[in-house]
Amino acid sequence: GAVVSQHPSRVICKSGTSVKIECRSLDFQATTMFWYRQFPKQSLMLMATSNEGSKATYEQGVEKDKFLINHASLTLSTLTVTSAHPEDSSFYICSARPPSWTDNTGELFFGEGSRLTVL
Amino acid sequence: AQSVTQPDIHITVSEGASLELRCNYSYGATPYLFWYVQSPGQGLQLLLKYFSGDTLVQGIKGFEAEFKRSQSSFNLRKPSVHWSDAAEYFCAVGRYSGAGSYQLTFGKGTKLSVIP
Numbered sequence: 472g473a474v475v476s477q478h479p480s481r482v483i484c485k486s487g488t489s490v491k492i493e494c495r496s497l498d499f500q501a502t503t504m505f506w507y508r509q510f511p512k513q514s515l516m517l518m519a520t521s522n523e524g525s526k527a528t529y530e531q532g533v534e535k536d537k538f539l540i541n542h543a544s545l546t547l548s549t550l551t552v553t554s555a556h557p558e559d560s561s562f563y564i565c566s567a568r569p570p571s572w573t574d575n576t577g578e579l580f581f582g583e584g585s586r587l588t589v590l
Numbered sequence: 591a592q593s594v595t596q597p598d599i600h601i602t603v604s605e606g607a608s609l610e611l612r613c614n615y616s617y618g619a620t621p622y623l624f625w626y627v628q629s630p631g632q633g634l635q636l637l638l639k640y641f642s643g644d645t646l647v648q649g650i651k652g653f654e655a656e657f658k659r660s661q662s663s664f665n666l667r668k669p670s671v672h673w674s675d676a677a678e679y680f681c682a683v684g685r686y687s688g689a690g691s692y693q694l695t696f697g698k699g700t701k702l703s704v705i706p
Contacts, residue, residue: 475633477633505693505694507696512699513698513699514680514696514697514698514699515634515680515694515696516696517693517694517695520693564633564634566634566694578636578639579636579694581626581633581634581635582633583632583633584631584632584633586631
């Protein structure tokens with residue numbers, strides 16, 4: 472199946488710094504990628520939809536200035552957590568789907584996730 | 591808005607026993623339904639999905655799920671559990687968002703523990 476990769480898998484940073492997480496589709500082009508956040512022992516919450524070449528669409532309650540999303544190419548979307556604070560510590564997961572599947576029954580592929588710890 | 595309920599937070603079964611994980615959804619239209627499995631510190635792997643057609647869906651690793659519209663349920667089953675099945679299981683409902691893609695709403699997950 473298609474492969475989606477995230478980097479870094481783990482990152483620890485100091486409060487107030489910014490952290491960038493990359494999501495790459497390794498063997499397909501993705502016009503749309505999704506970013507999720509997962510709190511410990513909780514479900515995945517959709518944060519935003521990343522659209523190649525245009526602005527991301529954020530879910531209600533997600534601060535767009537806090538979580539900057541850039542989808543500069545068909546294989547890369549980045550999530551930057553700006554001025555990170557301890558409450559931003561979480562597991563961030565991206566997903567994508569090959570656009571060649573023109574029907575709406577294809578599988579979404581998920582990255583391995585990135586665990587952010589803010590001290 | 592769609593929502594997903596997984597009533598069981600944690601289930602423990604003995605290896606070789608049968609398994610059923612419950613999932614109820616709320617969605618105004620015909621739902622796209624999914625089951626994913628997540629191992630500790632890992633991303634999600636799709637077990638199976640339902641879009642239309644046969645309401646009994648076969649997935650990977652010997653899992654199956656049955657869509658029951660009258661009960662708004664999509665329960666996951668496996669006749670004989672293996673120790674390697676211990677993981678977190680998420681049910682999700684998908685909303686088509688255009689351009690051949692869709693957004694997923696996840697349940698809170700059910701953690702499965704397997705006793706050797």
